[in-house]
Amino acid sequence: MKILHTADWHIGQLFHEYDRSAEHRQFLDWLLLTLQSEKIDVLLISGDVFDISNPSATSVKMFYTFLNQAAKANPNLQIVITAGNHDSASRLEAPKPLLESSNVHIIGMVEKDSEGSIDYEKLVIPLHDASGNIKTWCLAIPFLRMGDYPVIPNSENPYTEGITALYQNAFHYACQKKQDTQNIIAMGHLHTYQAEITGLDTVERPIMGGVECLPATAFHPDIKYVALGHIHKAQRIGGKEHIRYSGSPLPMSFSELNYKHQVIVFELEEEISNIKAIEIPIFVPLQRIPSSHAPLQEVIDLLRQLPPAQNNPEVAPYLEVRVLLDGPEPALRHKIETALEGKHVKLARIDKTYPVSPKEKNEFITxxxxxxxxxxxxxxxxxxxxxxxxxxxxxxxxxxxxxxxxxxxxx
Incomplete structure (x- = not known):
């Protein structure tokens, strides 16, 4: 069984007010080809399919067109999708009855019975081999909000201990179903301890003294692979090869200027093997001028040297301009936009800074x-x-x- 792990697509996202529909279509076209060339059996999408909870009709159509094309290209392909914090759990699950007939499983919410007990049956998805036999059980855990996870009495950290308990309970539930030749994998959309974050992650996730983090030890050691989403930089967690964030397929901030976006592919028989990252092409590059902040006139001179606009403005790089100012510059944007007229870039951001001064700063005043x-x-x-x-x-x-x-x- 060959599995591909991806997450954090954020379809419908605006990059500094620029529409990214063309980039997302190119990524999904690339992913379709990759699923075929790599002969993928299972596609895991670990949350944040959309950028907002009420996505546009264009974004929704793009997503379901992809699912339709992927299913037609490989009728045996199994797809498991979990909701992220940007997704509307109920909206994402709405077409669930139709999609399950195409081996597409969407888990948006944690369902409970009349007594308030979690229905783990809905969170444990069987994955089949080419012969139709169950090969692996997937703990498809969506983004968990307060009330979704068990309440631990007298807990010092209700979030961490509650979510850890949910994963442990889901694992033990799957163990009751699995046979000796079958495996267990897991999905999650959350923040883990020591995860390296990018610029956008720092503003996206509320920081509460680190209490909204989960340790790698929360995942049972017999779980063969943990497919994580929420953090936009691909990485291993806790030094474990099998606990990973796939990262976002498109750059989400200029802090990712030199970062290689990727999907993760691995094989799973009795054990996991042949884990590899497949780099995603950059469809619209990021550009920063200059590399470090410089006085305005120097920056203007550099901008005037940029190449002229081309016939296809969609592929023009997103540009961050970095300027060192001595004081207020009310006409700053006008001067920069004037210098960029007719150039092959899209001005996305002006990053201003001021000289470091030995003068007293941030003085506390009673x-x-x-x-x-x-x-x-x-x-x-x-x-x-x-x-x-x-x-x-x-x-x-x-x-x-x-x-x-x-x-x-x-x-």
Whole structure:
């Protein structure tokens, strides 16, 4: 049995307000070819199929067109999809009865009985070999929200201990079903301890002192492979070859400029073997000018040297411009856009920074001291903290003029 693991497609995502539909179509076309060339038996998609819980009709059509094409190209292909935190669990599961006839299994939510007990039968998916015999049991665990996982009495960390208990219970449930020649694998959409995150991961996942993390030991050692999603950088967890994030197929931030996106392929007989990463082509590259922040005029000169626009603007690189400023520059975007007119790039982001100053910054000001400061002194401290420079004389004069007008009481 040959299995391909992918996650975090984020269909419908805007990259700095640019539509990525063409990139996602190219990725899905590439994945269709890869499923055929690698002779894949099982496709695992570990959450965040869509970028928002209410995706557009175009995004939904793209996804189900892919499933239809994949099933037609290989009628024996089994697909297991779990919901991520960006997906609507109920919306993702809506066509479930139709898709299961095509060996497509979607697990969006954790179902419970009338007594509140988790229905592990719905979370354990049988995977068959070419002869139709059950070869592997898949613990298809979606993104877990509060109320989805068991409550552990007197727990110091309800999240970690609750989710660990759910995986343990699901594993033991699968063990009751499996025969000696069968295996168990697992899926998850979560954050693990020591996972290396990218720029977008830091803003996407709420940071709560590390309590929303799961250790690699939460997964039973007899689980042959753990297919994870949620973190956008492909990596092994806990030094284990069989516990992995596949990463996102498309770059999600400029921090991934030199990063190789991939899917993971492995074979599973009695044991896992031949694990390999297959690199995904970059359909629209990322570009950063300059590589480190530089004064505005230097940056403008570099932008003017870029190649002219081509016939196909969709493949033009996304551009991040990095500028070192001495102070406020109200016309910054206009100057950069003017320099980029007719160039083969899409301006996505302007990253501004200011010179490091030895002047005092981030000074803690008590309430008593704040009451003693004059408005101009507060303005000067705020300006210094923001721009690492003294307030220019013309701004000081304007500030004084404004304060005088505010304080002036007409007779």
């Amino acid at each position: 309430e008593e001291k704040l009451n003693e400061l004059k408005p101009l002194e507060i303005f000067e401290k705020a300006y210094l903290n923001r721009y690492n420079a003294d307030v220019p004389d013309d701004l000081v004069q304007l500030f004084r003029q404004v304060t005088q007008e505010i304080n002036h009481t007409p007779e």
